[in-house]
Amino acid sequence: MNLEILKLTNWKNFASAQLTFADRLVLLTGFNGMGKTNVLDAIYYLCMTRSYFGLRDRHLVRHNQSFFRLEAQVKQGAQTRQVVAKVAPGQRKEFELDGTIVPKRSDYIGTFPVVIVAPADTQLAYEGSEVRRKLLDAALAQTDKQYLAQLVQFARLLKQRNSLLRQLANHPKPDLELLHAIDYQLHGPSKFIHHRRKQYIEALNPLLQYYYKQVAPQDEQVSCHYKSQLLYSDIETLLARKRSQDLALGYSTAGIQRDDLDFRIDGRPLKQFASQGQLKSFILALKLAQYQLLCTQRHLYSLLLLDDLFDKLDEHRVTQLLCLLLSQEFGQVFITDTDHTRVPAIIRNLNHTFVQYEILQGTARPIATSSAPNTTEDE
Amino acid sequence: MSYSSKLIEQAVMALANLPGIGPKTALRLVLHLVKQQPEQTEALAQALLQMRRQIRSCRICHNISDTEVCSICADKRRDTSIICVVEGIRDVMAIEETGQYRGLYHVLGGLISPIEGIGPSDLHIDSLESRVAQPEVEEVLMALSPTIEGETTQHYLARRLSSFSVRLTTIARGVSFGGELEYADELTLGRSIVGRLPLQWGEGQNNT
Ligand SMILES: [Zn+2]
Numbered sequence: 001m002n003l004e005i006l007k008l009t010n011w012k013n014f015a016s017a018q019l020t021f022a023d024r025l026v027l028l029t030g031f032n033g034m035g036k037t038n039v040l041d042a043i044y045y046l047c048m049t050r051s052y053f054g055l056r057d058r059h060l061v062r063h064n065q066s067f068f069r070l071e072a073q074v075k076q077g078a079q080t081r082q083v084v085a086k087v088a089p090g091q092r093k094e095f096e097l098d099g100t101i102v103p104k105r106s107d108y109i110g111t112f113p114v115v116i117v118a119p120a121d122t123q124l125a126y127e128g129s130e131v132r133r134k135l136l137d138a139a140l141a142q143t144d145k146q147y148l149a150q151l152v153q154f155a156r157l158l159k160q161r162n163s164l165l166r167q168l169a170n171h172p173k174p175d176l177e178l179l180h181a182i183d184y185q186l187h188g189p190s191k192f193i194h195h196r197r198k199q200y201i202e203a204l205n206p207l208l209q210y211y212y213k214q215v216a217p218q219d220e221q222v223s224c225h226y227k228s229q230l231l232y233s234d235i236e237t238l239l240a241r242k243r244s245q246d247l248a249l250g251y252s253t254a255g256i257q258r259d260d261l262d263f264r265i266d267g268r269p270l271k272q273f274a275s276q277g278q279l280k281s282f283i284l285a286l287k288l289a290q291y292q293l294l295c296t297q298r299h300l301y302s303l304l305l306l307d308d309l310f311d312k313l314d315e316h317r318v319t320q321l322l323c324l325l326l327s328q329e330f331g332q333v334f335i336t337d338t339d340h341t342r343v344p345a346i347i348r349n350l351n352h353t354f355v356q357y358e359i360l361q362g363t364a365r366p367i368a369t370s371s372a373p374n375t376t377e378d379e
Numbered sequence: 380m381s382y383s384s385k386l387i388e389q390a391v392m393a394l395a396n397l398p399g400i401g402p403k404t405a406l407r408l409v410l411h412l413v414k415q416q417p418e419q420t421e422a423l424a425q426a427l428l429q430m431r432r433q434i435r436s437c438r439i440c441h442n443i444s445d446t447e448v449c450s451i452c453a454d455k456r457r458d459t460s461i462i463c464v465v466e467g468i469r470d471v472m473a474i475e476e477t478g479q480y481r482g483l484y485h486v487l488g489g490l491i492s493p494i495e496g497i498g499p500s501d502l503h504i505d506s507l508e509s510r511v512a513q514p515e516v517e518e519v520l521m522a523l524s525p526t527i528e529g530e531t532t533q534h535y536l537a538r539r540l541s542s543f544s545v546r547l548t549t550i551a552r553g554v555s556f557g558g559e560l561e562y563a564d565e566l567t568l569g570r571s572i573v574g575r576l577p578l579q580w581g582e583g584q585n586n587t
Contacts (some may be wrong), residue, residue, distance in 0.1 A: 156527050178498070180538060187466060
């Protein structure tokens with residue numbers, strides 16, 4: 001899968017820009033704050049229908065404008081596909097795939113599979129469990145339509161249950177029949193989501209270890225464990241056992257909304273025992289493992305977006321990583337970097353072609369990348 | 380818009396309050412009335428007023444009715460052994476339209492949704508229970524929308540009615556049945572009423 005053309009209109013600090021990516025390696029260079037990351041986020045938005053950085057639509061619109069529009073041409077096998085996102089905050093956001101409006105965004109997500117790696121991802125090790133569940137959900141939603149549907153259903157039911165628990169908490173003689181009815185509905189989605197998450201983490205672990213070996217200078221044992229109350233008892237028992245506690249507290253204390261991931265290095269918790277370098281390698285390996293799993297499950301090369309990955313890495317490490325990214329394991333890769341010449345020089349040394357854009361205050365200027373010796377044409 | 384007449388403006392505003400009617404349509408309707416004889420507007424106003432003053436809900440099934448007991452409940456030819464539970468009066472109309480159902484109805488007046496503060500006591504559930512307690516009732520057919528709230532309501536009713544010796548059934552779903560009951564086409568809805576299924580419910584059963 002190759003993203004060939006990307007058009008941005010009123011997107012963050014871009015008034016209007018068109019970028020052409022006629023290569024599987026795309027380099028976006030520019031100083032911080034110029035908009036490199038915004039280009040990656042535009043690609044992410046087109047794939048996942050929202051910003052990776054959790055920004056609301058109204059914060060994505062260029063200053064003093066009322067809408068933004070993103071457009072992409074993507075080559076998928078023999079097919080050339082067009083996707084357009086038209087977003088005017090306050091109105092329904094519209095996605096158009098090959099000229100037809102997408103009725104449900106949940107059905108669209110996964111059409112163009114994507115994985116992004118950003119500097120702030122190291123927070124995955126430190127923040128609350130929600131960010132790690134989101135990591136799981138974003139990955140599973142791209143491979144399994146049913147997963148997203150079940151997740152939406154689960155979230156709605158949980159909200160209903162918590163509302164009910166709050167109402168019952170002040171009740172001297174609560175009517176538990178309704179609680180039982182909602183609990184019964186929760187069984188199906190809970191089991192489904194739990195099962196898929198468990199399967200996913202099992203498949204992810206060998207890949208995590210494999211990529212950690214590739215990207216980390218030292219050889220440590222790394223792993224990612226799925227933590228869930230459902231590993232120890234089934235959802236029926238769990239809800240029944242916690243029912244009186246839930247009623248006393250006025251919210252749901254048990255279920256897959258409490259799931260978490262436990263990151264380990266040499267058997268010990270990552271966040272306490274890893275150095276900054278090890279942490280960064282772990283997160284990168286985790287994302288590359290996710291990427292690989294996504295490609296395998298979807299039988300196509302997903303897009304890989306790497307934001308500022310080479311920051312503070314020496315030339316040797318950058319070369320190592322580029323060699324990996326240019327191997328057959330990866331498809332089209334987008335890389336941002338602050339240095340205009342460092343990475344291009346390394347890629348040329350590796351005899352590989354690439355596309356480069358210089359991003360400067362919301363504009364994108366193509367840089368002529370002199371051809372590597374064994375290529376035919378390059379622009 | 381400037382109307383040059385306070386009277387016209389008033390009438391337009393009143394009509395534009397109705398669902399699906401914008402100021403432009405409202406103005407067209409008002410100007411149409413102005414062109415007609417005054418008697419026609421009087422007849423219209425009279426019909427609306429009379430409808431609004433005299434319409435009530437059926438004492439038995441809570442369907443909309445001109446009389447204390449609606450024409451369906453009063454119809455001696457209807458099958459009193461089966462009660463079809465629906466969310467609203469438009470569902471009654473949709474099912475009647477299919478011509479496939481000859482039993483009675485029970486209009487809940489909504490679906491259970493704690494988020495919106497709608498609990499069982501806000502719906503006509505107590506009266507359903509007293510009806511189901513009547514010996515001639517053999518079957519309760521749930522025809523609620525296939526949404527989360529529709530299903531919650533269905534499971535709740537199943538629990539409440541489990542102590543009565545009635546058969547609980549639900550309309551066959553999985554047919555192309557896009558969303559709300561009232562939008563289902565006649566043929567599909569008719570088929571799903573004929574092909575109704577025993578209701579699955581309770582702890583430890585598969586949620587399909
Ligand atoms: Zn009636």
